[in-house]
Amino acid sequence: MKNTFTKHAGKGMWFFLIAAGFLLAFAASIVFGQTPITVEQAVNAFVSYDENSTEHIVVRSDRLPRAVIASVIGASLAVAGTFMQALTQNPMASPSIFGINQGAIFSVVIGVVLFSVSSLAALTGLAFLGAAAAAVIVYFLGSLGRDGLTxxxxxxxxxAIxxxxxxYTQGILVLDEAGLQDVLFWLAGSVSGRTLDMLLPVLPFIGTALVGAMFMGKxxxxxVTGEDIAKGMGQHVAALxxxxxxxxxxxxxxSVAVVGAVGFIGLVIPHVARFFAGSDYRWVIPYAAMLGAVLLVSADxxxxxxxxxxxxxIGVMTAMVGGPFFVYIARKGVSQV
Structure with missing residues (x-):
C-alpha cells in the first residue's frame, strides 16, 4: 500500500511540474514575438483593456488565440497518437504517420478547390470524413493476410496511404494552381493567423473526445494486455x-480543420508520457494531453x-523533434505501448 501511494505521489508530482511548464510556455506565448510585450502589459490587456494600445490589441487578437489553439490542438494530437499506439499495438502509430492527417487534408483540398466550399463547418465535416476514410483503409490493409493485423x-x-x-492532393493543386492560395492555409500547418472563431465549431467534438478519453484508461x-485477456475480463473489445x-x-x-497538418506530436508524446507515467493509461492519457499542449505551444x-x-x-519545428525520434524508434524496435 505504501509503495502504491509513493508511486502515485511521484506521478502526481511530475504531472504538477509538467502543468507548471505548460503555464510558463503559455505565458511565453503571450509575451514573446515580433511586437515586444512586457508581463505588465500582458496582464493589463486582460484586467484593464485599452483599445488604443497596440500591445493590448496584439495580446487579445493574436497572442491569446494562438496560445489557446496550440494548447488544444497539441493535446488533441497527443491523445490521438496515444490511442492509435494502444489500438494497433504499434509504437510508430500516429495520425501523421498513418495517413489520417493526409486523408483529412485531401478532403479539405477537394472541397475548397473542386467545389468552392468555404464554410468552416463544411470543411470540418470534410476533414472528419477524410480522416475516417484514411483510418478505415489503413486498418483494412494492415489486417489483410494470414497473420492479420501486425x-x-x-x-x-x-x-502507402x-x-x-x-x-492526389498535389495532383489536384497542379491541375488548379489558382486553388493553391485557398488551401495554403491548411497545407502549411500553422497556428499563425488562426482565431478563436475557427476553434469554436470543433470545440464540442474535441472536448467530448478528450473528456471521454480521460475515462477510458482502465x-x-x-x-493492451491482449484481446483474449480483455475478453476474459468481460471487456467488449470490438466496441472499445x-x-x-x-x-x-x-x-x-x-486538428486538421483548424491548423492543418502538424506532424509528429502524436508519435513522440505518447512515448514521453509513458516515460513519466509508466504503462498505466489512467495516467498516460492525461500526461499525453498536457505534454502535447506543452510541445505545440513551445514550438510556436x-x-x-x-x-x-x-x-x-510550426510543422518544421515539430518535425525537428519528431523526425529523429521516428528513426530512433524504428531502429530500436520499441514495442511497449
Missing part, C-alpha cells in the same frame, strides 16, 4: 476499438523567434 503491415499500409493521399489497460477509433478521428479531423514560441520577423512553419 505492426509492420500497418506501418507499410499507413505509409499517406503517400497516396499526398500525391479499459485501454485491459486492451470502435470507440477509440471514433475518438482518434474526432481529434485528428478537428520558437517558430516566431528563430528568424524574426519571419516565422518558421
Amino acid at each position: 505492426p509492420v503491415k500497418i506501418v507499410l499500409a499507413g505509409a 499517406s503517400a497516396l493521399f499526398q500525391s 479499459a485501454v489497460n485491459l486492451l 476499438k470502435a470507440l477509440m477509433g471514433i475518438i482518434v478521428v474526432l481529434l485528428a479531423g478537428s 514560441v520558437l517558430a516566431r523567434l528563430l528568424i524574426m520577423p519571419q516565422e518558421v512553419p
Whole structure:
C-alpha cells in the first residue's frame, strides 16, 4: 500500500511540474514575438483593456488565440497518437504517420478547390470524413493476410496511404494552381493567423473526445494486455476499438480543420508520457494531453523567434523533434505501448 501511494505521489508530482511548464510556455506565448510585450502589459490587456494600445490589441487578437489553439490542438494530437499506439499495438502509430492527417487534408483540398466550399463547418465535416476514410483503409490493409493485423503491415499500409493521399492532393493543386492560395492555409500547418472563431465549431467534438478519453484508461489497460485477456475480463473489445477509433478521428479531423497538418506530436508524446507515467493509461492519457499542449505551444514560441520577423512553419519545428525520434524508434524496435 505504501509503495502504491509513493508511486502515485511521484506521478502526481511530475504531472504538477509538467502543468507548471505548460503555464510558463503559455505565458511565453503571450509575451514573446515580433511586437515586444512586457508581463505588465500582458496582464493589463486582460484586467484593464485599452483599445488604443497596440500591445493590448496584439495580446487579445493574436497572442491569446494562438496560445489557446496550440494548447488544444497539441493535446488533441497527443491523445490521438496515444490511442492509435494502444489500438494497433504499434509504437510508430500516429495520425501523421498513418495517413489520417493526409486523408483529412485531401478532403479539405477537394472541397475548397473542386467545389468552392468555404464554410468552416463544411470543411470540418470534410476533414472528419477524410480522416475516417484514411483510418478505415489503413486498418483494412494492415489486417489483410494470414497473420492479420501486425505492426509492420500497418506501418507499410499507413505509409502507402499517406503517400497516396499526398500525391492526389498535389495532383489536384497542379491541375488548379489558382486553388493553391485557398488551401495554403491548411497545407502549411500553422497556428499563425488562426482565431478563436475557427476553434469554436470543433470545440464540442474535441472536448467530448478528450473528456471521454480521460475515462477510458482502465479499459485501454485491459486492451493492451491482449484481446483474449480483455475478453476474459468481460471487456467488449470490438466496441472499445470502435470507440477509440471514433475518438482518434474526432481529434485528428478537428486538428486538421483548424491548423492543418502538424506532424509528429502524436508519435513522440505518447512515448514521453509513458516515460513519466509508466504503462498505466489512467495516467498516460492525461500526461499525453498536457505534454502535447506543452510541445505545440513551445514550438510556436520558437517558430516566431528563430528568424524574426519571419516565422518558421510550426510543422518544421515539430518535425525537428519528431523526425529523429521516428528513426530512433524504428531502429530500436520499441514495442511497449
